[in-house]
Amino acid sequence: MSTTLTQKPAVQSETMDDALQALHDGANCDLPVLPEVAAQLLKLTGDVNCEVSDIVPLIKRDQSLTSHLLRISNTVRYNTGVAVSSVQQAVARLGLLAVREIVVLISCKCRVFDVPEFESQVRASFRHSLATAAFAQEIARVRRMNVEEAFLCGLLHDVGRPILFQMLSDRRKSHGLVVSQTEILTAAATHRIPIAAMLIGQWQLSDRIAEAVRFQMAPQDAPACSLQAAALNLAMDLANSILDPGAIPRPDDEQHPMLEVLSLYPEQFAAILTKREHVLEWVDSTT
Amino acid sequence: MIAASNNFDVVVIGSGPAGQNAALEAAEHGARVLIVEQEPQVGGACVQYGTIPSKTLRETALTLTAFQRRSGDVYKISRDAELSICSLMKRLNEVVQAHQETTRRFLEQAHIERAYGRAAFVSPDEIAISTVKGEQSFVRADKVIIATGSRPRNPPNVAVDHENILDSDSLLSMTYLPRSIVILGGGVIACEYASTFASLGVKVTMLDKAVMPLGFLDPELVDFFLQQLTANGGEFRGQCEIESVDWDGISSVVTTLKSGELIRTDKAFVALGRVANLDTLAIDKAGLQVSDRGLLVVNEFCQTNVPHIYAAGDTIGPPALASASMEQGRRAACHALSGSMHSGLGSLPAGIYTIPEIATVGLTEQQAVQKIGRPMIARVRFDQIARAHIMASTSGLLKLVADERGDKLLGVQIAGDGAIELVHLGQMAIIGKMSVDTFANATFNFPTMAEAYRIAALEIIHARDWKSTAGNANFRGMATTSPQVLLR
Numbered sequence: 001m002s003t004t005l006t007q008k009p010a011v012q013s014e015t016m017d018d019a020l021q022a023l024h025d026g027a028n029c030d031l032p033v034l035p036e037v038a039a040q041l042l043k044l045t046g047d048v049n050c051e052v053s054d055i056v057p058l059i060k061r062d063q064s065l066t067s068h069l070l071r072i073s074n075t076v077r078y079n080t081g082v083a084v085s086s087v088q089q090a091v092a093r094l095g096l097l098a099v100r101e102i103v104v105l106i107s108c109k110c111r112v113f114d115v116p117e118f119e120s121q122v123r124a125s126f127r128h129s130l131a132t133a134a135f136a137q138e139i140a141r142v143r144r145m146n147v148e149e150a151f152l153c154g155l156l157h158d159v160g161r162p163i164l165f166q167m168l169s170d171r172r173k174s175h176g177l178v179v180s181q182t183e184i185l186t187a188a189a190t191h192r193i194p195i196a197a198m199l200i201g202q203w204q205l206s207d208r209i210a211e212a213v214r215f216q217m218a219p220q221d222a223p224a225c226s227l228q229a230a231a232l233n234l235a236m237d238l239a240n241s242i243l244d245p246g247a248i249p250r251p252d253d254e255q256h257p258m259l260e261v262l263s264l265y266p267e268q269f270a271a272i273l274t275k276r277e278h279v280l281e282w283v284d285s286t287t
Numbered sequence: 288m289i290a291a292s293n294n295f296d297v298v299v300i301g302s303g304p305a306g307q308n309a310a311l312e313a314a315e316h317g318a319r320v321l322i323v324e325q326e327p328q329v330g331g332a333c334v335q336y337g338t339i340p341s342k343t344l345r346e347t348a349l350t351l352t353a354f355q356r357r358s359g360d361v362y363k364i365s366r367d368a369e370l371s372i373c374s375l376m377k378r379l380n381e382v383v384q385a386h387q388e389t390t391r392r393f394l395e396q397a398h399i400e401r402a403y404g405r406a407a408f409v410s411p412d413e414i415a416i417s418t419v420k421g422e423q424s425f426v427r428a429d430k431v432i433i434a435t436g437s438r439p440r441n442p443p444n445v446a447v448d449h450e451n452i453l454d455s456d457s458l459l460s461m462t463y464l465p466r467s468i469v470i471l472g473g474g475v476i477a478c479e480y481a482s483t484f485a486s487l488g489v490k491v492t493m494l495d496k497a498v499m500p501l502g503f504l505d506p507e508l509v510d511f512f513l514q515q516l517t518a519n520g521g522e523f524r525g526q527c528e529i530e531s532v533d534w535d536g537i538s539s540v541v542t543t544l545k546s547g548e549l550i551r552t553d554k555a556f557v558a559l560g561r562v563a564n565l566d567t568l569a570i571d572k573a574g575l576q577v578s579d580r581g582l583l584v585v586n587e588f589c590q591t592n593v594p595h596i597y598a599a600g601d602t603i604g605p606p607a608l609a610s611a612s613m614e615q616g617r618r619a620a621c622h623a624l625s626g627s628m629h630s631g632l633g634s635l636p637a638g639i640y641t642i643p644e645i646a647t648v649g650l651t652e653q654q655a656v657q658k659i660g661r662p663m664i665a666r667v668r669f670d671q672i673a674r675a676h677i678m679a680s681t682s683g684l685l686k687l688v689a690d691e692r693g694d695k696l697l698g699v700q701i702a703g704d705g706a707i708e709l710v711h712l713g714q715m716a717i718i719g720k721m722s723v724d725t726f727a728n729a730t731f732n733f734p735t736m737a738e739a740y741r742i743a744a745l746e747i748i749h750a751r752d753w754k755s756t757a758g759n760a761n762f763r764g765m766a767t768t769s770p771q772v773l774l775r
Contacts, residue, residue: 053537056536083371129467141448144460265405
């Protein structure tokens with residue numbers, strides 16, 4: 001009697017390309033929430049006297065909760081026939097009870113960020129996204145563009161970065177991905193935009209938001225939403241200017257290339273710049 | 288010192304309907320013309336936020352609602368409130384681009400020069416043009432035509448945020464149809480959007496200080512508008528005083544009436560009139576006179592108190608229609624360059640793009656009564672017209688206003704599908720000083736909506752004949768066409 005022994009294949013280390021492909025294929029696409037936001041959410045939803053009106057502001061200023069709410073609102077269970085594309089639309093369409101139900105679901109299922117080595121970068125990305133969202137909606141108000149959509153563009157324009165931090169860190173542990181911290185930082189910087197645009201598509205948000213996010217660094221190339229992309233681009237730089245005063249380019253010298261694209265005259269731009277302190281205060285109070 | 292190349296015969300400020308037509312007319316007179324526009328594209332607010340986008344949305348809504356009706360319910364079109372505005376407006380970019388391209392080509396063919404920037408007077412004949420980046424250039428003009436248009440007037444007790452509380456510049460930035468909307472105002476813009484949204488299934492509540500909307504129209508046409516609005520689930524509430532309009536921070540706009548009543552809707556639309564765009568023009572440097580309503584004061588030739596400076600369009604106030612603006616632009620250029628005393632406003636039609644639409648030209652019944660005492664009036668309901676039945680558009684009314692003898696046509700009022708095109712037949716008749724009999728004797732294609740004119744003319748002739756026979760002079764408020772008249 002002979003016995004044939006099958007040899008167990010050696011565990012192969014995953015490459016960065018494999019990991020990114022897995023992300024493209026839909027693995028770990030949920031954006032985790034910051035620990036303090038998760039704690040706040042649990043506290044609010046655990047309180048029987050809690051009103052949804054207390055929860056909505058928390059959702060609106062957190063890209064993770066926003067993306068979860070919109071994604072779940074667009075699932076078959078809640079789908080009302082059209083893509084829900086803003087938090088207020090979700091609340092108006094689904095009703096307060098359904099929103100509360102979704103929020104409880106998020107608080108139970110949602111992952112909390114667990115990337116201690118990238119914590120400062122994740123927080124910086126969240127702060128930058130919030131400031132970008134706030135400036136984007138001010139630009140949209142001046143240019144009579146859709147304000148809700150502009151806010152979402154800003155809020156979600158960088159979601160690819162924290163997701164990449166979390167996902168690549170996870171795969172170092174689970175799939176033997178051998179990459180250094182620097183390589184993860186580089187990969188996040190390189191792939192954050194296509195990943196963000198892809199996820200926004202997967203979450204069934206509007207094509208315009210996905211396009212503006214995809215062309216955030218080259219608005220003039222956006223086929224249908226160049227103005228939205230230009231507003232996002234300018235808002236990103238305005239956010240940089242308040243969060244990192246030494247950042248280049250500084251858009252407050254009236255030479256930002258998007259001013260001409262958006263046809264923003266000096267007094268209109270000055271009106272937007274007056275919001276800087278207000279935006280910074282709001283970001284500080286939120287994060 | 289301004290270079291010779293920067294000396295122009297005519298500088299037109301603004302490229303909306305008034306500015307374009309002023310520039311084209313001036314070029315036609317052989318003038319060297321510069322048109323200054325603050326946006327990169329020509330067309331003004333009319334193309335960006337006004338006439339073109341709103342009419343595109345309306346047309347789509349109209350097609351959706353008419354399709355089911357005209358297919359005899361063979362095809363069911365869901366009047367689903369979840370329809371997104373974006374999908375309804377998919378054609379908008381094409382429409383806007385086509386319009387801008389045509390305008391640009393016309394201006395180029397006429398060798399009209401263009402400057403992208405904001406104009407401001409330095410002196411009565413010198414103008415500074417500032418770019419977005421703050422760079423300035425200077426031009427000198429023998430004649431200046433101001434056509435900078437208008438913007439929505441927003442009252443101090445309503446904080447328009449362009450997100451949940453919108454005005455007519457931001458309304459069509461919405462990307463989804465709200466379930467409900469409160470509309471403040473009862474003018475043309477308010478009524479047009481009210482009927483479009485109501486026909487798309489949005490619950491519309493119109494609130495206005497006045498008892499009735501569209502106060503300048505014949506009351507019969509206003510009644511018709513209100514009937515249609517109500518039939519589509521909309522509501523008009525007159526004599527309403529607004530205390531405040533606020534976003535609740537969650538999902539609703541709360542409108543508080545002075546009576547204490549609260550109205551909660553998804554969105555609010557403020558349509559309480561418009562103000563002229565004069566802020567950045569530095570008109571004081573030109574010495575221009577402004578009315579207490581903030582409008583430029585002009586004479587019948589659109590000439591301001593500074594003889595070489597003209598103004599046209601919304602900057603001079605009502606009727607503030609694109610068609611009127613075009614005519615004013617032409618008239619201003621003609622007078623500026625040739626001293627022409629031509630004035631054509633007497634036969635200017637007005638079209639209101641409600642669903643169904645409303646159109647008027649010449650005198651209304653009420654105006655005719657004031658002017659001549661006892662006009663002869665004929666009414667034809669659309670359900671008396673074969674073509675209207677074929678089109679499933681039997682809700683409508685055509686009203687002819689003639690002089691006391693039933694001879695001269697003084698005015699035409701129409702409400703119903705196709706009214707805005709149909710009114711031009713009446714306009715031509717008024718311009719051509721045709722008699723009412725012309726409509727009765729002319730042969731129109733059959734079946735067409737133009738038949739309404741013939742039926743109405745026959746009614747007046749019938750009444751006229753009866754009046755001369757019976758000596759009865761009171762024909763005002765006469766009932767609709769009798770079967771005997773229809774058989775003639």
